[in-house]
Amino acid sequence: MxxxxxxxxxxxxxxxxxxxxxxxxxxxxxxxxxxxxxxxxxxxxxxxxxxxxxxxxxxxxxxxxxxxxxxxxxxxxxxxxxxxxxxxxxxxxxxxxxxxxxxxxxxxxxxxxxPDIYRKVERIRGFVSKSLFILSFISLTVGGIGVLNLIASSVRERGSYIGILRTMGMNKKNLREIFLIEAAIVVMIGGVVGVVFGILSSYLAGSILKIPPYFNVFKMIGSLILTMGVGLLFGIYPAKKAGDLEIVEALKI
Known part of the structure; x- marks a missing residue:
């Protein structure tokens, strides 16, 4: 070492x-x-x-x-x-x-x-790490698609409100920002709840397996930032679509 x-x-x-x-x-x-x-x-x-x-x-x-x-x-x-x-x-x-x-x-x-036992354990740990990485990638993708569908559904349900706001003088940029902020709030709440649930689950599993859990604060913060970034990325399309709606088209929704 x-x-x-x-x-x-x-x-x-x-x-x-x-x-x-x-x-x-x-x-x-x-x-x-x-x-x-x-x-x-x-x-x-x-x-x-x-x-x-x-x-x-x-x-x-x-x-x-x-x-x-x-x-x-x-x-x-x-x-x-x-x-x-x-x-x-x-x-x-x-x-x-x-x-x-x-x-x-x-x-x-x-x-x-x-050394032989150690190498076998290292191979198992490498396999588990790769599997968790793939699962994390899939979870981020599924979560991003969920945010996209949620914001898109919100745009459809609030079409008349969008039309009224546009009639009152709100520009497209402000409308996009409203739905982006909504996506950020949803992702932040989901990320925090996920981290809390993960910590509690780790302590529960640690008490059962008699293995103390280890948490890296910097990695947890990095994961939250990455999650918010992915959520916002998937929320851009429906937010842009909401901002591009014409007044007459929005009032018909």
Whole structure:
């Protein structure tokens, strides 16, 4: 992960969990011996599905800090990373033998994951991500078509009102803006309701599967902006059609 070598009292935090974490600042963390202050040396983003499914904060510390805070023998799982072009399978038995040689009566270190398992999980995660992207694209398209039909229906139902407004002197530009604003309001309400429903569903599913949900605020805001953009794009046609209606034609609707 290209992380720096840590000194005593330094930590590396997962930036997806510690949104307020800043490099060089002090952070207070709860340990087995109470709250302790550490210096944030760096930030990283955990990508291993084995780690993201665990409950608790992800904090990387040095061996010296670990020994002082928790004791030398108080770990029974270990993650060892290898370069992408290196097959670490042949090294795993050697690493386990060397680690367990000095543990005596303590629990033996066990294998949490192997490169083969990790690659399989990564392939599954890639497939799920692509599937969700396709579903999101389909949902945006269906939602955009729904907005188009809704505004077009609104134009048809309010034909007489459009004719009256045009008779009173309202120009085509203002009429277009009215229906565009209506489309924006519909999309905004739908987007906010969708985000709230998604968050509640994630917490419900997380409580059932015992996997804590993770939310990226920037991605959520970006999704709302994208949704509004697509909704407005689909709302342009019926809004333009409403503005182009002639007075006599509008009064006949």
């Amino acid at each position: 290209e992380l720096p070598n840590l000194k005593e009292g330094e930590v590396v935090l997962d930036k997806t969990q510690f949104l307020d974490g800043r490099i060089g600042e002090k952070v207070e963390l709860e340990t087995n011996i109470g709250k302790r202050n550490f210096i944030v040396r760096d930030l990283y983003q955990e990508e291993s599905p084995f780690e993201t499914m665990k409950v608790g904060d992800r904090v990387i510390i040095s061996d010296e800090t670990f020994e002082r805070v928790f004791g030398r023998k108080h770990y029974n799982t270990l993650v060892v990373s290898f370069p992408q072009d290196e097959d670490g399978v042949e090294y795993i038995p050697v690493i386990l033998r060397e680690l367990n040689r000095s543990r005596f009566g303590y629990d033996q270190v066990r294998v949490l994951e192997t």
